[in-house]
Amino acid sequence: MRHCLSLLLLLVSLPLAAAQLTLELGNGQRQWQSEQLLEHPQARAIDIPQDVAYKRPMHYRAVPLATLLEGVKPGDHLQAVALDGFAAEMPAAPLLQEGPARAWLAVEDPRQPWPALAQDKPGAGPFYLVWTDPQASNIRPEQWPYQIASIRRLAPVAERFPALLPAPELPAQDPVRQGFALFQQNCLACHRLNGAGDAQFGPDLNLPHNPTEYFQPGYLRLYIRDPQSLRQWPQARMPGFSKDVLSEQELDALIAYLGHMAKRRP
Numbered sequence: 001m002r003h004c005l006s007l008l009l010l011l012v013s014l015p016l017a018a019a020q021l022t023l024e025l026g027n028g029q030r031q032w033q034s035e036q037l038l039e040h041p042q043a044r045a046i047d048i049p050q051d052v053a054y055k056r057p058m059h060y061r062a063v064p065l066a067t068l069l070e071g072v073k074p075g076d077h078l079q080a081v082a083l084d085g086f087a088a089e090m091p092a093a094p095l096l097q098e099g100p101a102r103a104w105l106a107v108e109d110p111r112q113p114w115p116a117l118a119q120d121k122p123g124a125g126p127f128y129l130v131w132t133d134p135q136a137s138n139i140r141p142e143q144w145p146y147q148i149a150s151i152r153r154l155a156p157v158a159e160r161f162p163a164l165l166p167a168p169e170l171p172a173q174d175p176v177r178q179g180f181a182l183f184q185q186n187c188l189a190c191h192r193l194n195g196a197g198d199a200q201f202g203p204d205l206n207l208p209h210n211p212t213e214y215f216q217p218g219y220l221r222l223y224i225r226d227p228q229s230l231r232q233w234p235q236a237r238m239p240g241f242s243k244d245v246l247s248e249q250e251l252d253a254l255i256a257y258l259g260h261m262a263k264r265r266p
């Protein structure tokens with residue numbers, strides 16, 4: 001018993017391991033340890049009145065993300081990859097701006113871990129992209145990736161994954177093209193389509209079948225708005241997309257893109 005108690009005290013006294021963030025920005029690879037970022041000269045305490053992941057006010061120690069994106073230009077394209085396979089595609093321009101909306105890398109202190117996101121789920125650490133004044137630049141929930149393991153600079157989605165592209169003869173203002181842009185912003189972080197994409201989180205949305213083929217139109221809209229209202233299971237991970245996130249017109253365009261791609265399988 002005494003041996004077990006001594007071992008327990010030893011484990012409690014050991015420092016928690018620091019996490020590592022990997023940056024691949026086209027100028028080599030750099031790793032940042034969480035302790036380094038917590039002590040970064042530009043690290044500061046910030047308050048997020050309505051946190052997307054926790055759905056309540058949160059307080060973080062964070063570094064302006066632009067400070068870490070050395071060599072990145074506004075026209076570049078970045079991808080944040082999470083520990084669970086979530087891969088958020090992000091244009092660099094909003095991440096580099098100082099305002100009105102500003103991107104921050106919140107850093108979890110291993111000595112004071114953040115709370116769990118839900119029962120039986122981990123927290124948002126070790127690194128979480130948060131925004132101050134997000135409404136000022138129409139920042140969407142999918143632009144708040146958490147549990148980040150790496151950030152890398154890549155070619156735009158259309159160049160990397162031509163299998164995602166709608167038919168080239170479509171007019172520039174066709175709703176399907178708007179739907180493609182919305183798919184990149186809201187869906188590609190979790191799903192592939194035609195086998196194309198980097199996400200390892202959710203199923204492919206065109207192989208073997210497209211949701212527009214096995215959902216009646218009204219139920220597909222309901223499922224996108226609130227997945228749990230249509231079918232419930234404890235392991236469900238897909239978030240709902242409210243009208244504040246995806247307007248009715250945008251939802252129409254997204255569904256038009258999905259229906260269009262049902263006819264464009266490899």
